[in-house]
Amino acid sequence: MPANPQLNANGELQHLLSIEGLPREILTQILDTAQPFAEVTEREVKKVPLLRGKSVFNLFFEASTRTRTTFEIAAKRLSADVINLNIAVSSQSKGESLLDTVANLSAMQADVFVVRHASSGAPYLIARNVKPHEHVINAGDGRHAHPTQGLLDLYTIRHYKKDFARLTVAIVGDVLHSRVARSLIHGLTTLGAPEVRVIGPQTLIPTGVEALGVRVFQDMRAGLKGCDVVVMLRLQNERMNGPLLPSAQEFFKNYGLTADKLALAKPDAIVMHPGPMNRGVEIDSSVADGPHSVILPQVTFGIAVRMAVMAIVAGN
C-alpha cells in the first residue's frame, strides 16, 4: 500500500490535501483543536503567538478572494507572516512552471503553502516536491477537493447537532462540479453520519456517486424529508444556461431551497451554504436569512478551522 501523502512517518498530519483518506482520529483532532481557536477569535486580542516567525504563502493560481482572505486572517491570528501571491496574473502568465514557482518561494523560506489551483491534483504535486519542514494545505483543486471547506462544514454540523451518529444530511444542487460536496461526503461518512443524500438533476449528479455511500434523489421534496442538515451548493454562473440545465429559473423551481421545501426537513434542521450565494437560484432569500440558516456562522467557524489546520501541520 502506498504511504498516505498527507501523513508523516508517525501518522501525523503533514499536509492537508483531501479529507478522503484521512483517519477519523485526525478529523476529530482538527475539529477539537478548532474549538479553542474559535474562542480566541472572540477575545479582545484575537491572536496567539503559535506561528510567530513562520511564513505562510497563499498561492492562488485561481482567483478566490473569500477563501484567500479567511486563510490570511487565520494565519495572522496565529501570528504568522502572510504573503499573498495571485499567481494567475504573475509567473504563470510568464510561462514559469508550477514547480519552479514553488522552488523559488521555498528559497524565500516558506513554512506553509496554501494552494488553490484549477487543476485537480496540483497541491499533491507540490506536496511531493517540497522540503520536509514545508507543509501544503489544499485550498481547492479543480473538481477534486476543498478540504478546509469540508472541515468547516463538519465543524458547523457538530457545533449545532453535537454528534454525527444519528444525522441525515442532504447535499443539494450541482454535485457534479462541486469539490465542496466531495470533501463533505468523505468527512461525513468517515465520522459516521448514517445517511448522506445528494439531491439534484441527473445532469449534475456524478455517475457512480452511490459508491461513496450516499443516496441519490432527483426529487428534492422526497430528498429533504426528515433531514437534520441541508447543505446547498453554489450553481456556477456559467452553468446556469449551459447544456446541462434549461435555465436558472427552472433550476430554482426544482432545486432552489424555499421555505415550503425546507418545511419537509426536521423542524430544527440547519441550512448551510459554502458561499457565495446566488439568491433566487439555489436558495431563496427568506431561507438564506431565516432562522434555520447558519451560513454566516460557517464563515466564522471557517477561520477557527483553518487556524487549527495550520497549527497542526506546521507543528508536525
Add this chain to the structure above:
Amino acid sequence: MPGKLPDAEALLPALAAALQGHITPATAMIGLHTGGAWVAERLHPLLGLKEPLGLMDIAFYRDDYAKQGLKHDPKRTRIPFEVEGRELLLVDDVLYTGRTVRAAMNELFDYGRPKSIALVVLADRGGRQLPIEAAYCGARVEVPAGQRLRLKRAANGRLSLELEDAG
C-alpha cells in the same frame, strides 16, 4: 532517597488558609489545565471569591511548539470575568521549570492588564529555568533525577501527588 510525598489533600486547607488574609474585592482565580484546574476547583470555594473560577490552557502559548508541535487536545480557556485591573491568583499543581507560568502570563495579557498576578502552587519541585517563584506554595518536594512529579485525581475527586518516569 527523598522522603515520603506530601498528601495533596492535606496541603489544600493549609494553602487556602495562607491565601485567606490576602483576598480583596478585586481578587479572582485562574487554574491552569489540567492539574492546576483541579487544585483551583478545590481552593476556589474555600475562599469565598465573588468571581467564578477561570480556567486556562496554555497550548497556544507554549515555547516548545517548534519541537513538539501542538499537543493533542488543547482544552478551552474560559475566563468568565474581566482580567483588566484584577488581582489574579494563578493556580498550578507542580512548579518546575517555570515555562508553563511564563506562557500563562503571556496569554493572560491578551485578555487584559491585570493589577497583579500571584502564583499559587500545590508543590514546588525546584529546577527553575526562568526567574519565576510562587507566592503561595503547599510543599517543597525533592524529585529524583529522571522522574516527574504528577498530580492525579481519583474517580472520587481525591487528589494525590505521585512520581512517575519522565520518559
